[in-house]
Amino acid sequence: MKAIIKKGPFPGAELIDTQIPQIGPEDVLVKIKVTSICGTDLHIYDWNEWAQNRIKPPIVFGHEFCGEIIETGKKVNNLVKGDFVSAETHIICGKCYQCKHGQGEICSNVRIIGVDIPGCFAEYIAVPASCLWKNDKKLNPEYASVQEPFGNSVHALFADDKAIEGKTIAIFGCGPTGLFATAIAKASGAKEIIVSDVNSYRMKIAKKSGADYSFNPKEVDVVAKVKDLTGGVGVDIVLEMSGNAQAFQSAVKSCRRGGRVTMFGLFNRRIDVDFNDDLIFSGRKLVGITGRKIWSTWEKTAELLKSKKLNINPIITHRFKLEEFEKGMALMQKGECGKVILKP
């Protein structure tokens, strides 16, 4: 089969021809229908510091996908050939303290598809049955593939599982997860959605996705704007999805006293924080999240995607053949795209 492989400890990746993977008794073999590129994949491609420390090439990478089950292992009894599935890409141990206490999304022994085990930038993938989500057969396969990052945005927004109706929201960073979060907040009844980014291409998509206001920190004082729009109070919920140090400072100050800042975007360095004013006197919370609640995030995700209340088409901006992956990587490097789809 065709597959994209990270061959060694250096930038780039290669299209190869390789064996279809074998499955164990608790695995299934999936024929990939659609796969999509995550920021993490770009890090692996670019071979950044994180990738150098984490990835052990050679490995087929990629983890966002959907496809059809071709074969099931002997012990698999909850899925059958022909099922249309996507994957929770965090394969959890089920035995650590977190897993035993309903927090599998931060399993101490997590293995990640396309990072720790072979990924989905290929024609076929073998994965444990336990990490598969069965899709409605009518679901658009592109939506089915992006459920994984869309789920990040759902988890970021619903980190405490509270209703969003009537809440004010600010989203810093309009990459695909920020854009998805914008659409989700809109569909979930947010009162006002304010987004901020330096990328005007992406801010335009944010406006189409439901943002009421969008601000470029190079042009305006974003915190002042947020305060103006909220009667001086600040927003109830901030989603930090940029991984940018300056954006973080504005993010926390945009949050109302007693409000919540969800931290999702990864930073390329340590950040200095004024805990006294920005957290303690103001009674704010910084809530780190990663992955998706298993399976409650997926349940919300599936329902939101099925509803007519949000339209993620403007966020899926480019489609390529699997063999054209370098075009997708180049667009992401420039930031001139939303979510990029690859089709084997």
Place this chain on the structure above:
Amino acid sequence: MKAIIKKGPFPGAELIDTQIPQIGPEDVLVKIKVTSICGTDLHIYDWNEWAQNRIKPPIVFGHEFCGEIIETGKKVNNLVKGDFVSAETHIICGKCYQCKHGQGEICSNVRIIGVDIPGCFAEYIAVPASCLWKNDKKLNPEYASVQEPFGNSVHALFADDKAIEGKTIAIFGCGPTGLFATAIAKASGAKEIIVSDVNSYRMKIAKKSGADYSFNPKEVDVVAKVKDLTGGVGVDIVLEMSGNAQAFQSAVKSCRRGGRVTMFGLFNRRIDVDFNDDLIFSGRKLVGITGRKIWSTWEKTAELLKSKKLNINPIITHRFKLEEFEKGMALMQKGECGKVILKP
């Protein structure tokens, strides 16, 4: 001014001409734009047992309304002449245990507009400034009037303030609050909404308002249908809005193990309950609610009504002049209506 008065301890009501009310230093005078009829008003009109025990005629009744502020008391500083307002009809004491602990909606000393103090079936009403909600001037005045019962439905659905996205819901009773709840659940991302009533006129409105399925208990076994539609599990949340004894039995059995039944509809007698199977072994909750959380329910309400995600026009079925109130009462007696509007 014109007003509808409950004259004495007997059925019926009368249109009279009376003085415009005087306001105290903390009150405001509102010119009524739209008022709407609640089931409680029908009880007062019909002079049922509850009304006989609670109402002290003569009194102008009615409590759902919106209007424009004409005059403000000396000590009122958060509202001005010209403001477009609706009322939280529960005037709370602010001093009881519940009020001091953030549960004003169940104040021990609550006084209710149109029940304990003169109401809004009139051209003007005097109310404490503290119970007014300032509307967006662009809000449809009919929507502004029905915010109070709409808020009951919001509170019923969001009783624990949790996100509804991806949840399955069953609603028993398709009077106006049941219909509003259907529309709200749909707009809030419910996975599946199942309604039940014996009134086919109202069930048709429920389908237009977002119900995925509607069942008449005279025709089918509703519990069996709910189980079928949920893989044998039952729904996550049940709203009991019928006040019907048989409906209650089906409502609780339609709820999944560990799920929640919100109790809102008032019964005309005591109900017998199988606590062992229906509550204890099954880990279910029965949650009584009344009124609206002050002001978090109103914040959700305002936002939902502003959004394009729900359409309550099918639920507002009739409009009359104030002096035609008896036509409205007659329709409500027959159940051949959704919400009925009166305009002074």
Place this chain on the structure above:
Amino acid sequence: MKAIIKKGPFPGAELIDTQIPQIGPEDVLVKIKVTSICGTDLHIYDWNEWAQNRIKPPIVFGHEFCGEIIETGKKVNNLVKGDFVSAETHIICGKCYQCKHGQGEICSNVRIIGVDIPGCFAEYIAVPASCLWKNDKKLNPEYASVQEPFGNSVHALFADDKAIEGKTIAIFGCGPTGLFATAIAKASGAKEIIVSDVNSYRMKIAKKSGADYSFNPKEVDVVAKVKDLTGGVGVDIVLEMSGNAQAFQSAVKSCRRGGRVTMFGLFNRRIDVDFNDDLIFSGRKLVGITGRKIWSTWEKTAELLKSKKLNINPIITHRFKLEEFEKGMALMQKGECGKVILKP
């Protein structure tokens, strides 16, 4: 080995000599150190209506115990020979909706030790390793055995996992679970604990266990007393642990507006409820609970029993040899005991 068996569909039980059970690959064999009698065991012994419908004799019954692991199945890797263990008596499926959503305590396919599979009124028991809780070796074996019903009381009190410090509590029913709940509420910082029962023997134990007030409904108006002691407000949390119809009526009226009534005691018939006043207008909750949260209830249980803050010795009133089980059953029939211990 010696074992107590329910031989057939009629009252009573018998001491027999039988084979030590065999274990499967995921089971362990435990040598019983201490076992204790639950109300359920009395129902089986008495052969009441519930038992007639549920139990399929012949079966060794009993489910509260602790003991030492003698042998482990091939696939057991979290426990070893010599471990001192107690059992979560609810063996859950791990696959139903509830299990997948963190509510294993109300698993749809639960099997119960001593009810659905052979029990612990014996010298040895074979149980799945997955349902065992490893005790601190220094824990008093009598305490280790009663952790299961003690855990019921912990779950009843902490049904919503909120802090108890400063809360007022009323407990209806002073059987062992009511008595344990009294001691737990005291140790957890309850402001005032009021208990009610008709059994003066048990009420005396309640006073020793931490009850601030105890009332016999045959002598006083319990609701009036609760109101008096709480400034007319009622208590924050009520635990209904009596299964008595009249007690339920007092229980719900003793709860403050907006408070919670935990329903745990099983009734021998349907109960009629005034939902309007007792639940809806008052914003109360009735929360059914059964079993124990797995494993968070056990964690609280272990810690409470380890602490010096509560003393359950007054609640464990009688100790017999296994072969003297009929003495224990007789005492329980009369209600002249707290928890009764049996030692093989």
Place this chain on the structure above:
Amino acid sequence: MKAIIKKGPFPGAELIDTQIPQIGPEDVLVKIKVTSICGTDLHIYDWNEWAQNRIKPPIVFGHEFCGEIIETGKKVNNLVKGDFVSAETHIICGKCYQCKHGQGEICSNVRIIGVDIPGCFAEYIAVPASCLWKNDKKLNPEYASVQEPFGNSVHALFADDKAIEGKTIAIFGCGPTGLFATAIAKASGAKEIIVSDVNSYRMKIAKKSGADYSFNPKEVDVVAKVKDLTGGVGVDIVLEMSGNAQAFQSAVKSCRRGGRVTMFGLFNRRIDVDFNDDLIFSGRKLVGITGRKIWSTWEKTAELLKSKKLNINPIITHRFKLEEFEKGMALMQKGECGKVILKP
């Protein structure tokens, strides 16, 4: 009357003779029985940077106290002469967004006793009736005075109002609030309490107050110790009460994945944070808190102090006459004390 005054913008303070304050219609006059010194008072005395920006001398300072009501304003109807009271030192506006949403502890317009209005280092104080808490007359006056900082510790520990039973806790910083938190955690059923400080005098008090383990970061690797004691998992809840930059780094790493770090101690500079590993990948929360929940923290506080389950006597280490205040300040500068009491 005697009073301690901050005379001008320079270090130190002075004992003066001044007028007994006058009260307004909503105020009461309290004769001080006991007052105690807070770290904030030391900052005012030392005239540190924060004090220079915030305090406008001349002002009588001090805010922790208890006393007897001598006179009540005309409009005061919930308190009478002779009542034994303590003060919630945060005087809240009741009108801002936070106040209206049940978060008065972070009121946007808070005024603080002894900071923004005259304080309690005096024989008498005039305060709004609305900020007074009525004490049980049997409460030890020293305890009554320290309820305010004790309440900080209660709020820090119960930031999410969840039960503490069975939870593991680490406390960084053993000043009075850290010591109180240790005693509270012990009394509330914490499974294991680990404290850390560089001050061996205070660590000894921590051990007496309920700490299971105490570590000096100058001697051992505290994070490694915490991990060892928790099977590699980390603790459920961390209280950062030191305001020390290095302690913060250890605090966050001592917390388990998915756990909570309460931020209370104030820092003298910005802190650099590794958000990727310490918050995002690990799903931790940093929760800023200040003040006390009004009044739910006070309810827990009163109950804990009344119970026999904790002993704060070892934490109250020194008692002086009001005129000896400089002895207290000197001890606090050296850290050779727990809580210091002053008696007028």
